[in-house]
Amino acid sequence: MNERAMQEPTFLILTALAAGPQHGYGIITDAAEISGGRVRLRTGTLYTALDRLRGEGLIEVDREEVVDTRMRRYYRITAAGADALAAEVRRMRHRAETAALRLGTAGGPA
Amino acid sequence: MSERWNRRLLHAYPQRHRAEYGEEMLDVLAECGGGPRESLTLVLGGLRTRLGGLGAPYATPEWRDALAVASLVAPLLMTISTVWFADSTVRALTGELATSPGYWSGFAGWVPVWASGAVITAAAWWGGLHGRRFAMVALLALCAYMFTGHTPLTVSMYGTIALSLVVPVVALAGLAFSDGPRRGAQVLGRRVTVPMVTVAALTFAAQGLAGLQYPLDLHLISGETPYYEYAWVIMLGVLLLNGLRTASGRRFGALLVAPLLDLGHLVAVPSPRTAELALALVLVLALGVRSRPRSRPAT
Numbered sequence: 001m002n003e004r005a006m007q008e009p010t011f012l013i014l015t016a017l018a019a020g021p022q023h024g025y026g027i028i029t030d031a032a033e034i035s036g037g038r039v040r041l042r043t044g045t046l047y048t049a050l051d052r053l054r055g056e057g058l059i060e061v062d063r064e065e066v067v068d069t070r071m072r073r074y075y076r077i078t079a080a081g082a083d084a085l086a087a088e089v090r091r092m093r094h095r096a097e098t099a100a101l102r103l104g105t106a107g108g109p110a
Numbered sequence: 111m112s113e114r115w116n117r118r119l120l121h122a123y124p125q126r127h128r129a130e131y132g133e134e135m136l137d138v139l140a141e142c143g144g145g146p147r148e149s150l151t152l153v154l155g156g157l158r159t160r161l162g163g164l165g166a167p168y169a170t171p172e173w174r175d176a177l178a179v180a181s182l183v184a185p186l187l188m189t190i191s192t193v194w195f196a197d198s199t200v201r202a203l204t205g206e207l208a209t210s211p212g213y214w215s216g217f218a219g220w221v222p223v224w225a226s227g228a229v230i231t232a233a234a235w236w237g238g239l240h241g242r243r244f245a246m247v248a249l250l251a252l253c254a255y256m257f258t259g260h261t262p263l264t265v266s267m268y269g270t271i272a273l274s275l276v277v278p279v280v281a282l283a284g285l286a287f288s289d290g291p292r293r294g295a296q297v298l299g300r301r302v303t304v305p306m307v308t309v310a311a312l313t314f315a316a317q318g319l320a321g322l323q324y325p326l327d328l329h330l331i332s333g334e335t336p337y338y339e340y341a342w343v344i345m346l347g348v349l350l351l352n353g354l355r356t357a358s359g360r361r362f363g364a365l366l367v368a369p370l371l372d373l374g375h376l377v378a379v380p381s382p383r384t385a386e387l388a389l390a391l392v393l394v395l396a397l398g399v400r401s402r403p404r405s406r407p408a409t
Contacts, residue, residue, distance in 0.1 A: 024138040042148055043138050044155030047131045051159065070137045 006088040009041055009049045014058065014085040017077040021062035024050075027075070050075065058084055113140065119149055122156025174288050175297045181284030182294030184277050185234055185245070188227030195224035226252055230281070234291050242290050249282040 006014075012031035016022055022030060028041045041049075053059045058081035062074040077085070116139045120132055135152075142148060202209050230248050233241040256278075288294070295303055 024134055025141045028138070028142065042151035042155075043135055043142060044148070044151035044153070046138070047127075047135050048155040048159055051127060051131065071133055072137065073134055 006084070007049075008035075008039065009045055010053065010058075011085070011088060012039060012041065013046070013049055013053065014077055014081055014088075017059060017075060018082065018085060021074040021076040023072045023074050053081070057081075115149075116144065116152070119152045120156070122153045122160075124156075124160050127156075127159050175293070177284045177288035178290060178294040179284075179297055180280050180294070181234065181288050182291035182298070184281035184284055185227065185231035185291065187277050188281065189231045190227070191224050192227035192229075195221075222255060223252065231291075234285060242285050246282060246285050249278050249285070253278050253282065 009031075012034055013027055015034050016027045016030035019030075024043070024046060028043075028046060031039060031041050050059065054061075054075075057078055059075050060078050062076040065072045065074070113136055116136055117132075120128055120135065123132075139148060139152075226248055230245045230252075233248070234245040235241075237244060284291075284294070
């Protein structure tokens with residue numbers, strides 16, 4: 001089977017949710033932290049991705065709360081989502097190890 | 111940016127998406143502070159969601175299999191024209207086929223169209239991933255060649271060429287959106303493939319009786335029907351009768367019934383029959399998607 005590399009927003013969202021349920025803005029701030037400030041998910045990007053990931057069964061709604069008259073929805077990663085993230089981590093690790101080996105720096109940079 | 115502005119931008123999304131996420135997105139936008147980039151990604155995200163929604167009924171395993179069958183059958187139909195072309199050329203050169211004075215000049219422009227069928231089929235079947243890519247590029251080039259009218263006897267797509275474009279376009283869609291002709295053969299199985307190939311061979315024999323015709327022009331509804339077109343109908347009929355019991359077979363029917371409906375006339379020659387044909391096309395497409403499951407998981 002042909003495994004495609006996970007898109008970066010997907011990876012960041014699943015990684016953010018791997019630590020526990022979060023709401024939309026929480027995912028944005030966590031994703032920025034995970035990427036070392038390099039990636040700032042925009043609201044449009046986030047909700048297009050969340051809708052897709054829910055459709056694929058990789059995340060689901062954990063609970064809904066009302067904060068200042070607005071509904072706040074928390075999302076959590078599903079077992080299928082955790083499996084997909086674990087597979088992506090293995091793929092990334094394998095690629096990184098191969099690159100390090102070929103550079104002759106398998107023991108890490110000097 | 112004001113909430114009113116953001117609410118307006120949310121109209122880029124389909125109603126379903128707004129009902130599900132609208133208020134939540136407004137909340138997040140208020141916390142993020144908005145800005146032009148937020149606005150831009152809202153609009154782009156909305157368009158992407160709308161376009162994704164349009165394609166969703168067709169992004170199913172059944173459609174992938176139907177397209178895989180199309181990626182096998184449509185190039186095979188083109189190969190029939192290659193064989194016919196080779197046969198006609200030999201017969202014309204040996205004087206067995208009577209030719210008019212302008213015959214060869216008219217014939218020359220069609221050489222790429224007829225000759226490429228077998229090459230495309232071979233590349234798609236034996237060439238692996240690279241072969242399929244080559245076949246797709248060749249089909250694109252072929253469609254562009256025919257569309258721009260670089261063929262004698264026609265000036266543009268708005269001539270009879272529109273009819274001939276249907277089969278290469280179906281072949282291209284099949285190769286682009288499926289796992290290719292080998293998967294198509296797997297889906298069909300031997301019970302269907304053997305009669306289909308037999309009928310294809312008979313098609314060639316029938317062409318000898320039919321004389322010189324344009325092999326990709328179907329006039330099943332609009333005009334005279336040469337012998338080889340009857341053979342095409344038999345060939346597709348074998349496939350459809352075998353396939354209609356399965357979900358992917360019905361979808362394949364929707365794909366290849368379209369050429370039989372003389373699709374080119376919908377574009378090329380608007381007439382009172384256009385509405386009738388458009389309705390028939392909608393019906394076959396509806397047939398293809400009617401058993402689509404609602405895949406949204408419960409939350």
